[in-house]
Amino acid sequence: xxxxxxPTPPASYEAALEELxxxxxxxxxxxxxxxxxxxxxxxxxxxxxxxxxxxxxxxHQIKLLDEGTLKPWLxx
Numbered sequence: 001x002x003x004x005x006x007p008t009p010p011a012s013y014e015a016a017l018e019e020l021x022x023x024x025x026x027x028x029x030x031x032x033x034x035x036x037x038x039x040x041x042x043x044x045x046x047x048x049x050x051x052x053x054x055x056x057x058x059x060h061q062i063k064l065l066d067e068g069t070l071k072p073w074l075x076x
Contacts (some may be wrong), residue, residue, distance in 0.1 A: 007043060013054040020047040 010016035026032060027040050 007046060010047065010050055013051055016047045016050045016054075020044060020051070023047070 010019060023040050023044050027037060027044070032040060
């Protein structure tokens with residue numbers, strides 16, 4: 001079995017999500033051979049983790065902003 005090169009990381013959250021949606025469509029079509037199905041599942045898991053990591057990073061940044069100096073000011 002030939003060794004495949006390491007998959008390219010997505011350029012952005014949106015690119016990862018788009019690739020994941022296309023991949024899910026191909027998997028759900030039932031048209032993929034078993035080996036490609038497994039590769040697709042593995043790539044999907046990588047993309048899902050990439051998206052989760054990006055969302056957690058954004059949530060962390062928002063939390064820092066909420067706790068830091070950028071609190072909303074209240075008019076009195």
